[in-house]
Amino acid sequence: MEKRAQWGTRAGFILAAVGSAIGLGNIWRFPSVAYENGGGAFFIPYLFALLTAGIPLLVMEFTLGHKYRGSAPLSFFRMNKKTEWLGWWAVLVSFVISTYYAVIIAWAISYSIFAFNLSWGQDTESFLFSDYLNLSVDPGQAGSLVPGVLIPLIAVWLITLGVLFKGVKKGIEAANKIFIPTLVVLFLIIVIRAITLPGAAEGLQTFFAPNFETITSGSVWVAAYGQIFFSLSIAFAIMITYSSYLPKKSDITNNAFITGFSNSSFELLAGIGVFGALGFMASQSGVPVEDVVSGGVGLAFVVFPQIINEFPALNGLFGFLFFLSLVLAGLSSLISISETYVAAISEKFGLSRTAAVGLGGGLAAIISLLFATQGGLYFLDNADYFINQFGVAFVGLVEVIVIAWFVRNLNDFQTHANGISDLHLGGWWKICLGVITPIVLGYMMFDLFKTNIL
Ligand code: PHE
Ligand code: NA
Numbered sequence: 001m002e003k004r005a006q007w008g009t010r011a012g013f014i015l016a017a018v019g020s021a022i023g024l025g026n027i028w029r030f031p032s033v034a035y036e037n038g039g040g041a042f043f044i045p046y047l048f049a050l051l052t053a054g055i056p057l058l059v060m061e062f063t064l065g066h067k068y069r070g071s072a073p074l075s076f077f078r079m080n081k082k083t084e085w086l087g088w089w090a091v092l093v094s095f096v097i098s099t100y101y102a103v104i105i106a107w108a109i110s111y112s113i114f115a116f117n118l119s120w121g122q123d124t125e126s127f128l129f130s131d132y133l134n135l136s137v138d139p140g141q142a143g144s145l146v147p148g149v150l151i152p153l154i155a156v157w158l159i160t161l162g163v164l165f166k167g168v169k170k171g172i173e174a175a176n177k178i179f180i181p182t183l184v185v186l187f188l189i190i191v192i193r194a195i196t197l198p199g200a201a202e203g204l205q206t207f208f209a210p211n212f213e214t215i216t217s218g219s220v221w222v223a224a225y226g227q228i229f230f231s232l233s234i235a236f237a238i239m240i241t242y243s244s245y246l247p248k249k250s251d252i253t254n255n256a257f258i259t260g261f262s263n264s265s266f267e268l269l270a271g272i273g274v275f276g277a278l279g280f281m282a283s284q285s286g287v288p289v290e291d292v293v294s295g296g297v298g299l300a301f302v303v304f305p306q307i308i309n310e311f312p313a314l315n316g317l318f319g320f321l322f323f324l325s326l327v328l329a330g331l332s333s334l335i336s337i338s339e340t341y342v343a344a345i346s347e348k349f350g351l352s353r354t355a356a357v358g359l360g361g362g363l364a365a366i367i368s369l370l371f372a373t374q375g376g377l378y379f380l381d382n383a384d385y386f387i388n389q390f391g392v393a394f395v396g397l398v399e400v401i402v403i404a405w406f407v408r409n410l411n412d413f414q415t416h417a418n419g420i421s422d423l424h425l426g427g428w429w430k431i432c433l434g435v436i437t438p439i440v441l442g443y444m445m446f447d448l449f450k451t452n453i454l
Helices: 010-021 024-036 039-068 072-079 081-117 124-132 147-166 168-195 200-208 212-216 218-231 238-243 252-285 296-309 315-349 353-372 376-390 392-406 410-420 427-452
Strands: none
Touching (some): 010 168, 010 238, 010 252, 024 039, 024 252, 024 315, 039 200, 039 212, 039 218, 039 410, 072 081, 072 315, 081 147, 081 238, 081 376, 081 392, 147 168, 168 200, 200 252, 218 252, 218 392, 218 427, 238 315, 252 410, 315 353, 353 376, 392 410, 392 427, 410 427
16 A cells, blocks of 8 residues: 655644635634624633634544544544544535635735736726626626636646645645745735724724623624634544644644644734724725724725725735735635545545546536636625535534544543643543533534524
């Protein structure tokens, strides 16, 4: 049998895991989620979720991959034959996400070029929705491909599949060693520029002003857990796959803490940068900061171009740097999502890496064309909504219940992780996974069910 691929260095693994974690979610999701759920007070449920669910689950997924040395389905299978489907489920969620995540990166590539001649103009909203994407509310009307999306989309897939084709060490590790340090430097430049703009202080005040009343509300806690899961790439099969390439002697627990805290630090930095910039925009237009807050596609592709339009100097350059950082954050995440199905199908069907990349990646690339059509945003919104509501937390919930209660493997996991890690897991780790996380996620699912179905 072929020897399993391995990371070249410990830093290589950490950069890849952090690269997966740091993504669009940190830049456009976290700032608005935190603001809408209590501002400064949100950090209480957020830190609680990080420490009781985020890092403990990361340790669990790292241990699963490291102990059983397989892609997600194979690792689950080796843990217990009856749980292989759970790995496939996570892989399927990842596959679907990859098909539209790639398209958002393609938009960011186009926008990084538009930034130089500001070709989105002043009306950035209609530029995105009518001039650039030509969106039609009727998906049947939206047959034709948008060239401004299609061309960068091809580039996104060529880069991603090229990296995966080169393998774990020469591809994924090498790419993240370039992408992540570059991303951090670019982002620091942008954030420093943002917080030194006039009005930035107001923006930051709005962001951090704590509304302590909110933390007694269940929905704020649900938002905190949801953000931690999405942001740490937990329950996407990613962290299981990546840790299966770790050498035998690897400090799992420490790696999980480093990954968790690096991701949260970047998230906090993004919140500061985004709200600094929003404060500047508010001061330019005379509207209160509260009225310009947004998140998601609107924040990145409508509000940011507006802010950049108002920039005192070097607007093209800062626009370019902002969208380039979205591209880098996005690509390192897309690489990680796509590796989950490349690894899974190559092991399941005994295919070479090249064949698995061609087959899995090729299929994802073809499906992603759907989102590059005029109706693209319509499909993208629906896919994203569906995945976020029913994919992520649900897989996480089933995962902890299966491991903690059905297979009852937490003791073995604990022994395995403690045998190779400096920091030893105690009883609290099992309480977090076996009791606290299932209760909170169970409540989350119940809440979702109530608001969506009943
Ligand atoms: N952790 C990523 C982020 O914050 C989210 C993500 C990664 C989503 C990989 C899907 C796949 O954006
Ligand atoms: Na993240």
